[in-house]
Amino acid sequence: MPQVKIVARNFMDMVASLPVMKLDMLYDNSFICEAILRSLPPLAKKYVLQMLYIDIPITAKSMEEWVLPDGFSKHKVAIDRLIQLRVMTETFDSGILPREPMPSNITVRLPSLEELEAYAVEQWELMDTNAQLWYIIREYITNAEERGVDSADLIAFLLELSFHVTGKAYNTNTITDLQRSIIKDLSDLGLIKLQQGRKESWFIPTKLATNLSISLADTTSRKQIVSFLQQNAHPRVAERIPSVPENVTDQIRLWESDLNRVEMEPAHFYDEFPSKDVFEAACDFAREYGGLLWEDSKRMRLVVKADILTEMKEFLRQIAITADVFLNSDWEKDLPEDPSGRFDDFKDFVDSNSDICQWIALLCVLTQGCCILLATILRTLGQVKENSHEYEGEYAEPSAPLLRPPELPPNPLYPYVIGEPVHIEPHSVYKNV
Amino acid sequence: MTPVSSKLYADDVSLLMVLVDTNPYFWSSMKNTAFTFPKFISHVLAFLNSILLLNQMNQVVVIATGYNSCDYVFDSSTSSMQRAECLLEKLEDFVDKDESLSQEDSVDGIGFSLLSGSLSMALCYIQRVFRSGPLHPQPRILCLHGSPDGPGQYVAVMNSIFSAQRSMVPIDSCVIGSQHSAFLQQASYITGGVYLKPQVSDGLFQYLSTVFATDLHSRSFLQLPRPVGVDFRASCFCHKNTIDMGFICSVCLSIFCKHHKKCSTCGSNFGEARKQDPSASDQRTSDGS
Numbered sequence: 125m126p127q128v129k130i131v132a133r134n135f136m137d138m139v140a141s142l143p144v145m146k147l148d149m150l151y152d153n154s155f156i157c158e159a160i161l162r163s164l165p166p167l168a169k170k171y172v173l174q175m176l177y178i179d180i181p182i183t184a185k186s187m188e189e190w191v192l193p194d195g196f197s198k199h200k201v202a203i204d205r206l207i208q209l210r211v212m213t214e215t216f217d218s219g220i221l222p223r224e225p226m227p228s229n230i231t232v233r234l235p236s237l238e239e240l241e242a243y244a245v246e247q248w249e250l251m252d253t254n255a256q257l258w259y260i261i262r263e264y265i266t267n268a269e270e271r272g273v274d275s276a277d278l279i280a281f282l283l284e285l286s287f288h289v290t291g292k293a294y295n296t297n298t299i300t301d302l303q304r305s306i307i308k309d310l311s312d313l314g315l316i317k318l319q320q321g322r323k324e325s326w327f328i329p330t331k332l333a334t335n336l337s338i339s340l341a342d343t344t345s346r347k348q349i350v351s352f353l354q355q356n357a358h359p360r361v362a363e364r365i366p367s368v369p370e371n372v373t374d375q376i377r378l379w380e381s382d383l384n385r386v387e388m389e390p391a392h393f394y395d396e397f398p399s400k401d402v403f404e405a406a407c408d409f410a411r412e413y414g415g416l417l418w419e420d421s422k423r424m425r426l427v428v429k430a431d432i433l434t435e436m437k438e439f440l441r442q443i444a445i446t447a448d449v450f451l452n453s454d455w456e457k458d459l460p461e462d463p464s465g466r467f468d469d470f471k472d473f474v475d476s477n478s479d480i481c482q483w484i485a486l487l488c489v490l491t492q493g494c495c496i497l498l499a500t501i502l503r504t505l506g507q508v509k510e511n512s513h514e515y516e517g518e519y520a521e522p523s524a525p526l527l528r529p530p531e532l533p534p535n536p537l538y539p540y541v542i543g544e545p546v547h548i549e550p551h552s553v554y555k556n557v
Numbered sequence: 558m559t560p561v562s563s564k565l566y567a568d569d570v571s572l573l574m575v576l577v578d579t580n581p582y583f584w585s586s587m588k589n590t591a592f593t594f595p596k597f598i599s600h601v602l603a604f605l606n607s608i609l610l611l612n613q614m615n616q617v618v619v620i621a622t623g624y625n626s627c628d629y630v631f632d633s634s635t636s637s638m639q640r641a642e643c644l645l646e647k648l649e650d651f652v653d654k655d656e657s658l659s660q661e662d663s664v665d666g667i668g669f670s671l672l673s674g675s676l677s678m679a680l681c682y683i684q685r686v687f688r689s690g691p692l693h694p695q696p697r698i699l700c701l702h703g704s705p706d707g708p709g710q711y712v713a714v715m716n717s718i719f720s721a722q723r724s725m726v727p728i729d730s731c732v733i734g735s736q737h738s739a740f741l742q743q744a745s746y747i748t749g750g751v752y753l754k755p756q757v758s759d760g761l762f763q764y765l766s767t768v769f770a771t772d773l774h775s776r777s778f779l780q781l782p783r784p785v786g787v788d789f790r791a792s793c794f795c796h797k798n799t800i801d802m803g804f805i806c807s808v809c810l811s812i813f814c815k816h817h818k819k820c821s822t823c824g825s826n827f828g829e830a831r832k833q834d835p836s837a838s839d840q841r842t843s844d845g846s
């Protein structure tokens with residue numbers, strides 16, 4: 125079973141997974157407080173606001189009374205998120221007073237545009253390079269029209285660029301004037317490097333440029349699809365609230381989380397096994413090496429990880445020869461020519477002493493048979509001994525299966541669950557920090 | 558460079574139109590209580606700032622409802638007004654101007670503020686937003702109202718309510734005066750908004766942040782105050798009195814407290830029709846027409 129990984133899809137998921145100390149330090153900055161507040165689910169925002177001046181712990185039960193039965197799951201998500209981000213902490217003793225309310229300083233002032241910009245830059249520094257790059261490129265693309273550049277041309281060129289080879293110099297004569305102007309901007313972003321020769325100039329794509337297609341690939345996020353639907357809705361549909369029905373947005377959300385559940389891994393597919401035994405042996409071998417991804421015993425097909433490809437090849441070659449020896453009467457023809465003639469000598473020796481060889485083979489089989497018999501007897505004896513401890517008349521507990529399937533966590537379809545789910549005791553008490 | 562607002566849309570975005578009652582006669586009547594106009598404004602400012610904080614796409618527009626006039630005093634979409642405190646200056650100008658207008662005629666009692674005017678202005682603003690932008694701004698109107706209902710505005714207020722209902726704009730009402738407002742009860746009831754009369758006006762911010770900060774998206778999940786009793790009584794068109802029983806015109810449904818020979822709204826003649834068929838054109842209406 126492949127491991128299911130939960131990746132931080134955005135900045136706030138990453139913030140939520142920070143260690144407690146670091147998270148508390150972040151709250152010293154009012155811009156981060158503001159950004160975190162704005163990133164919360166709508167209900168959570170609402171709760172923060174209405175609990176701003178409540179300085180005593182509130183019981184979880186009384187908070188549940190704020191919501192209608194329909195909104196209970198959203199309530200749960202909101203509360204979980206608030207606890208995750210340590211905006212609220214859970215206490216089990218209602219006597220403890222909470223700490224100073226977190227967002228009290230953020231109602232005081234809103235940042236100026238310059239401050240926001242500085243904040244935005246800081247935020248980019250916290251993200252991985254591809255996401256940062258994507259943000260910049262997206263802004264670049266959306267502003268393209270204002271600069272008189274067709275955004276379609278720009279995207280096409282960027283995509284084209286991602287197919288160039290990293291570190292190789294390309295002559296700027298091969299590109300159009302428009303693309304030459306784009307290239308200047310891109311060199312500022314570090315996507316390419318410009319090299320000036322005596323007569324001609326060259327551009328060298330960096331790794332950022334060639335990775336661009338990776339960051340372009342995660343454009344299809346749920347939010348973008350839904351906002352597209354909302355913005356392009358028929359005027360009559362747009363009047364409805366919500367303009368995109370909830371079941372549609374839910375389905376898109378499920379689809380998105382399903383996309384994130386799938387992990388890509390290079391693998392090899394095998395089929396057309398000559399017999400069931402060969403297939404099963406191959407399966408066992410792959411399992412032993414921890415490389416078995418999928419098997420279909422009915423149609424004898426098998427997918428293994430690319431890591432164990434060489435081992436698998438070797439094994440299959442051996443097994444193929446063995447099978448050939450047993451099944452094919454003319455198997456000697458399949459063997460390669462032996463220039464030394466030793467193989468023929470060996471064969472003659474076996475032929476001339478066939479009686480003794482047959483006896484040796486028989487002896488091997490008999491020994492193995494005896495071992496199996498002995499093992500069965502020993503096992504039965506052991507079981508009798510265990511059972512003698514049980515009281516008569518009571519049912520013996522069914523013995524546990526040798527291999528218990530591991531208890532799998534439920535599918536992480538829910539988008540807000542990151543890491544360990546937080547369990548809320550029914551009598552627990554919240555307070556705002 | 559624009560900020561990293563990668564999302565173009567959020568579930569909980571809202572366009573909040575706040576109608577603030579600045580009727581000087583009402584607020585001078587509140588001077589003896591603990592809840593004065595400066596206190597009220599400080600609660601409202603904190604509330605407006607928290608709305609702006611919750612979502613970068615939230616927009617707040619404040620319309621002052623005066624005694625003689627009403628005007629926009631704050632719009633968060635204009636770049637010069639990032640903080641709700643910016644409204645103070647304009648509000649002061651507005652109150653001065655409004656007061657100077659009212660010196661001409663004397664007023665007995667608290668008087669009425671121009672609710673119908675500010676409601677219409679809010680609806681016009683929302684219509685403009687509807688027609689200009691591609692996004693649905695999820696608008697709602699919040700009336701912070703203290704003055705009693707002005708019977709003279711009955712028809713205009715009802716028209717605004719029906720217009721809000723048609724464009725699916727909820728009207729929330731927070732009544733800060735001593736009496737309930739039948740106009741606002743009906744407005745909130747018809748448009749699906751929330752009507753609330755805080756028991757403790759000192760804690761206005763808590764009421765505002767708990768009930769009226771709820772965006773339209775979250776309203777389907779949260780317990781909010783439900784209408785207990787709505788005063789559905791209508792006012793007559795002739796004397797603007799609230800009536801339990803009256804006459805309605807069978808042509809245009811205008812309401813009158815007494816029998817008239819001719820409908821003042823549509824001009825239909827009742828007298829002659831009554832002679833021919835007494836039951837046809839004149840009907841008695843009962844409570845809750």
